[in-house]
Amino acid sequence: MAFELLRLDDIRLSFGGTPLLTGANLSVGGGDRICLVGRNGSGKSTLLKIAAGLVEPDSGEVFRHPGARISYLPQEPDMGGHATVLDYVLDGLGPTEDSGAGRAILGVFGLSGDEDPASLSGGEARRAAIARALAADPDVLLIDEPTNHLDLPAIEWLEAELKSRRGAIVMISHDRQFLEQLSRITVWLDRGRTHRLERGFQAFEAWRDELIEIEEAERHKLDRKIEREQQWMHGGVTARRKRNVRRVANLHALRSDRREQRHQPGSVRMESVEANASGKLVAEAKGVSKAFDGRPIVTDLDLRIMRGDRLGIVGPNGAGKTTLISLLTGALSPDSGSIRLGTGLEMVTLDQRREALNPEWTVAEALTGGRGDQVIIAGRARHVASYMKDFLFQPEQTRSPLKVLSGGERGRLMLARALAKPSNLLVLDEPTNDLDLETLDLLEELLADYQGTVLLVSHDRSFLDRVVTSVLAAEGDGTWTEYAGGYADMLAQRRGRELARTDRERAKPAAKSEAAAESGSGSATPTAPPRKLSFKDKHALETLPGRIAGLESEIAALGAKLADPELFRKDAKAFSTTSARLATAEAELAEAEEQWLTLELRREELEGKA
16 A cells, blocks of 8 residues: 555544444555445545544544645535635635645636635535645545536546546545546445445445345354354253353343344335326427527427437536426427427426425425325325335434435435326436435436436436436537437547548548649649549449448448337447447448549539530
8 A cells, every 4th residue: 555644543433322433444545546435324424524634533543644735625615704716715725835726727617716605506616615625736635525516527627637636535426437437446334334445436336245245144144043042042051051151141142243233224215106108209399499698598409209218418507408408398488499298298307406395394294295194105195204214214304304404315305205296207407416326226227117208417427328318418509419328328429420520621631632633733734634533433433322321221220229228228338339339330421421422523523524
């Protein structure tokens, strides 16, 4: 391991008598890239605060190297007491440190530094907090959910910036791709204790499942041992009491160990209530345009959404994703063009801002609407406490006000409310915010089995890849383009189109030079143009139609394969390979058609002069 900069040994902490950390360890060396993972409420943020010196543990040792600079990015930054954003950023620097880096990072994020912190949106506040944490170029960077409220360009910039840094990083995030790109060590915080794997997040889930299997096997052995000892006791311990006192004591110790074992926390049980199927057509946009204050949000959009589609909508903050959703669901009228909605639609919306939640409500009131203690699920009444358990709420939280819930608990509550309602159209606006990885897995499974239609706005690239069948991406100036497949497939298709465009642009000067050479351009006495096609051109004219037909057939076959909604779930690798080949084939077809057209025009010109 590299030179140790930060170490937490046997950290223990309880809140209100309930143990949260019961022997957690963390060791950070120079240049380490550590992801800290665990369930919501497991104590990840608290452990990071202890590392940053913001929380004192009940017991345990905390070592911070005297010469190490440690920066901390909290999940919810507090900017109180600062007149401007720049003041907040510079306040995180030491007296001799240069303020230029902080100003530069704010500029990258589109902030001048003169903004009033109280007026910032969630995304802007997150950008300012990142600028403060990065400005000092720390030896150890502790970051808690850095991608929350960031759009995709900002996430990708942050990934690239962190990759270029030499300091150590300890990160908490629900963004799988972010963790996979950056981590080289995984620390799993489970029931108060930490487990360390000297590999990145890609290896975490298989390793975690293996540890759980080993634990279950050990628990089964302990149960069998207790059972044997109990049988021995009932078989005549009284007659042998004096010589077997130790064995009786051992049995009591085994029972005590069994009671004190902390079981794996339960899993969220998600089950959507589906309404009757909608019509085959869900929504159709024809020539739709919308602008605000002269700024185009949507320009001449043509889009058809069919029953069972899972459409992901991506774009930078401010691109108009929420406006687009409002147009497609009929909540907003276009300036021009038309929106046609299908029949029998039962829509349920999950709002990322949690605006539907009154902070003074109790958890029970939020689920029942304040009407008694029953929740109607699929036409059947369930007690609210029973339904809460499906989403990992404890019975004592029934009367807890929403304002005391964590971000992850509020996210689970919104899911519980949304999934209790009958629907055949789910509109999910950033549903992954604050959810732990296990809950995200279950949400992905639910959406995979959902028979209705899904409109999903998300900045979580891995979640998009696992859920959607196509992506509608903002291209700028109100232009939106639909791509088959998930986010990675969209990037592959964009690259294919860019390569094809680059090849065409490179071919134009070459064609001009060839034409100039053939015509004797630049000579004192120009020669006559050729009276017939070269052998190479004739061969190309003869073979290109067959190549074009072959590519068209291949593209049709690839498109039909991608149209299978089960393909991604059954074979994600085949889906990605097929999508990449489709993008390449489309680029090759465009190039072949342009080449054939150029040669055909030249042939007609020469024959006309003959």
